[in-house]
Amino acid sequence: MNQAAQYIRRELAIRLVRAFDAGTLRDEIDNIPVKLRPKNEPSSRCCIYHDRAVLKYRLMALLGYSIEDESDEAKTLASYLDDVVRDVAEGKDPYAGLEHKMAPLSVCGPACSGCPDAKVVTTENCRGCFARPCMYNCPKKAVSIVGGRSVIDQSLCIKCGKCVAACPYHAIVKTTVPCEDACPVGAIKKNEFGVAQINFEKCIFCGKCFNQCPFGAVMERSQLMEILLAMKKGEKLVAMVAPAAAKQFPGTIEQLLTACKKAGFAEVMEVALGAEKTTRHETAEFVERYEKDPKMIMTTSCCPAWVNLVAKHMPEHIDKVSLTPSPMVYSREIMKEKDPTLKTVFIGPCVAKRSEARRKDVDFVLSFEELGAILAARNIDVMSCEAYPLERPAEATARNYSHSCGVTEAVIAEAMSRTPDFKLNSKQINGIDKKSVAMIRLHLMGKIPTNFLEVMACPGGCENGPCSLR
């Protein structure tokens, strides 16, 4: 987790909302990088000018733009802002004509350090020992001892790391390119300029690279401006708060809902109410599939990064993904039935929900961080808010959707209440990474017996989502 990058993103977002509310954003926005990195003060990178350039691009992503779509380097933030304001006023999508309009993530080129390619090398700690476990454990015979020291032949090395593990002096290190290392599907790679680039055909929007880059180079494209402008226009927005919000902010979820109301949302709801519906339908769907074919395998559909993984990388298994809508989609339905004029805003910890929202007509997605920025800028303290008077709190199993196993437990409880002797053989994949992708394939091919496979892209579940506050 890159805290320095988190704090700078949050600070920028708070400043953006404050200036927006004060009506001074247009005048101020191009000065924010200078204000944050004044001369004669320390810099985070080589110099304040580099820092300022990166800050400019961070603000560009906060305005909703893909940094990759920049065509005129001289274009000011103020004129990007003008574009968004004009398009939103005319009811147009500000990003419509742009190449990366659908991408929820964007790589900030000037922030990317172009980390050197992964490599296994011997350091000074090598004592050229008698046992030479590095040499004997290397499956490719890439290690030899030259001048009393182990040397790795890079043309033979396959970077398996066996020698790294074998040396008792920790003399061999494996360096990595953190984003490439974190990506479960090989979607992020350095391009011809040595800058990381996401291949959006492959990307499942799990957000791992977003969290793992030590330079904070991967940014989310925010919808903050569109939301602020919609609020200002007087549109009725509903804050649909994901179950993962519990314990993210100080105070209770009921207090957070009040805080959202105070921040300008016309309506608030907990997405756990949608999760209740997901549980009912998911269980019914399971029973139906089971009765048709007791040997079937069904897998959950509430984690969009998971659904993206199947759709893009194992399409042969797509029919195993449940067709039950996610809690977010049901929440949208509930609110739209209540009042079709409402604009729906999903508030959560998830990058991939941004892609799901687009497919499922949820108007906007706001991360906890961005919500926090609105609350902070508007001086709303969650802890000092009253509890929101809910019609009824959502069921405990629904509120638990944010943990790994939460969906499974909810479905089991529901199934038991219908048919007590039900045979649900569930397995969970707690976090998608390179290793678990291989496990998942075995499950879906029936090599590991299961008929209900829960997959959450984030270890521990959404409460550890890429944009969680903790």
Place this chain on the structure above:
Amino acid sequence: MDKVTVEICCGTACYLLGAARLMELEANLPEELKGKVEFEAKACLGMCNDDRLGG
């Protein structure tokens, strides 16, 4: 010696910018300070709105 009370702001701005982690101090006090310091989570202390303090 009297106990020292440290107030930690858990207002939204401070919380987002690191106060959430400051609360972990309590569990990580050095031996010689254990029992001598108390931590209290506070609502916004009003400093986040002061431009001179970083604004």
